[in-house]
Amino acid sequence: xxxxxxxxxxxxxxxxxxxxxxxxxxxxxxxxxxxxxxxxxxxxxxxxxxxxxxxxxxxxxxxxxxxxxxxxxxxxxxxxxxxxxxxxxxxxxxxxxxxxxxxxxxxxxxxxxxxxxxxxxxxxxxxxxxxxxxxxxxxxxxxxxxxxxxxxxxxxxxxxxxxxxxxxxxxxxxxxxxxxxxxxxxxxxxxxxxxxxxxxxxxxxxxxxxxxxxxxxxxxxx
Numbered sequence: 027x028x029x030x031x032x033x034x035x036x037x038x039x040x041x042x043x044x045x046x047x048x049x050x051x052x053x054x055x056x057x058x059x060x061x062x063x064x065x066x067x068x069x070x071x072x073x074x075x076x077x078x079x080x081x082x083x084x085x086x087x088x089x090x091x092x093x094x095x096x097x098x099x100x101x102x103x104x105x106x107x108x109x110x111x112x113x114x115x116x117x118x119x120x121x122x123x124x125x126x127x128x129x130x131x132x133x134x135x136x137x138x139x140x141x142x143x144x145x146x147x148x149x150x151x152x153x154x155x156x157x158x159x160x161x162x163x164x165x166x167x168x169x170x171x172x173x174x175x176x177x178x179x180x181x182x183x184x185x186x187x188x189x190x191x192x193x194x195x196x197x198x199x200x201x202x203x204x205x206x207x208x209x210x211x212x213x214x215x216x217x218x219x220x221x222x223x224x225x226x227x228x229x230x231x232x233x234x235x236x237x238x239x240x241x242x243x244x245x246x247x248x
C-alpha cells in the first residue's frame with residue numbers, strides 16, 4: 027500500500043505523534059509527577075496548576091496543532107467521495123478550541139463535605155475556569171461529531187477496509203462513553219476516570235485515522 031502525497035503524509039504523521047504525546051502526558055507523565063492528584067477524581071486540566079504545569083499547557087498547544095494538521099490531511103489527502111467537509115470544519119474548530127485551555131487554567135477541585143461527588147469545582151468558578159470549561163466542551167463535542175462524520179463518509183465511500191473499519195465503532199463508543207458513562211461517573215465523584223475513558227476512545231480514533239491517512243489506506247486505488 028503506497029503512501030499518500032508527501033505533504034499529507036507529513037501532516038498525518040504529525041497529527042499522530044501529537045496525539046501520542048498528549049496520551050503520554052495525560053496518562054503516564056503526570057500520574058508519576060503529581061501522584062497526589064488521584065486520576066480517578068481529578069481532571070487532567072488540573073495538572074496545569076501544579077509541578078511542571080508548563081508541560082500540560084504545552085500538551086494542549088501540541089494537540090491543537092495536531093488537530094489542525096489532521097483537518098488539513100483530510101482536506102488534501104482524500105478525494106471528494108471520501109472527504110467530509112463537515113468533519114474538516116469540526117476538526118478545525120476543535121483544534122482552535124483545544125488551544126484555549128493552554129491559556130486559561132482550570133480551577134483546582136475541592137473536597138465536597140457531603141459526597142458524592144467527592145470532588146467539585148469551587149462555586150462560583152473563576153472566569154478562567156468558565157472559559158477553560160467552555161472551550162474544552164466545544165473541542166470535545168466537535169471531536170466526537172467530526173469523528174462520526176468522517177467515519178460515516180469513509181464507510182459510504184467503501185474506504186474503511188480491513189482493520190480501519192474499527193473507526194466506525196470507535197466513533198460510536200466515544201459518544202456512548204461521553205453521555206451516559208462520563209456523566210454517571212462524574213456524579214459519583216469519578217470525573218477523572220470518566221474523562222480518561224472518553225478520551226481513550228477519542229485518542230485511539232485519532233491515531234488510527236491519522237495512520238490511515240499517512241499510509242494512503244483510504245485512497246480509492248489502495
